[in-house]
Amino acid sequence: MSFPPPCGIAERTHNCQSLWRDPQASERYKKWLKEDVVYIATDQERKEFRNLTSDNQRDGYIAAFWESRNPTPGSARNPFKEEHYRRIAYANNHFGAALTGWITDRGRVYIIYGPPDSVELHNAGPSLIEIWHYAFLEGYPNAVLTFTDETGGGDYILSDADVEWLRQMRGTRK
Numbered sequence: 001m002s003f004p005p006p007c008g009i010a011e012r013t014h015n016c017q018s019l020w021r022d023p024q025a026s027e028r029y030k031k032w033l034k035e036d037v038v039y040i041a042t043d044q045e046r047k048e049f050r051n052l053t054s055d056n057q058r059d060g061y062i063a064a065f066w067e068s069r070n071p072t073p074g075s076a077r078n079p080f081k082e083e084h085y086r087r088i089a090y091a092n093n094h095f096g097a098a099l100t101g102w103i104t105d106r107g108r109v110y111i112i113y114g115p116p117d118s119v120e121l122h123n124a125g126p127s128l129i130e131i132w133h134y135a136f137l138e139g140y141p142n143a144v145l146t147f148t149d150e151t152g153g154g155d156y157i158l159s160d161a162d163v164e165w166l167r168q169m170r171g172t173r174k
Contacts, residue, residue: 140169
């Protein structure tokens with residue numbers, strides 16, 4: 001089982017116009033919500049953003065979104081935003097196969113949690129296994145995540161147990 005598609009990716013198969021209060025919202029804003037911040041925006045933030053009715057409101061919302069995550073509020077430089085986009089670029093360059101890197105399980109984990117502290121690679125017959133170790137993952141010491149490529153084509157899928165563990169962990173996070 002892979003991660004379920006993030007909010008935004010699933011919308012690509014449906015008419016997402018109905019999700020936007022302003023049906024004229026440009027693709028630039030839809031892309032920001034469906035791709036750039038899909039893993040870090042809350043459900044409430046997505047709803048608020050879709051309800052905006054002008055580009056000025058959307059631009060202001062985006063600026064406030066990043067500022068609320070800026071570790072040095074008020075500064076011109078936002079290390080959180082810079083690191084977020086660096087992680088997306090890294091995921092796209094290193095984890096893509098059939099899908100663009102940011103959509104893959106490894107890409108999603110990398111974007112949300114950052115690089116693992118160490119990685120083990122194993123060849124298990126026709127399958128390839130990649131084990132990511134995090135010394136400390138959001139309050140949990142010695143976290144281990146296992147990704148398997150059943151076909152050898154580069155499509156690594158996070159184990160079912162790890163998907164469930166991440167869901168539970170993120171659900172209990174305050």
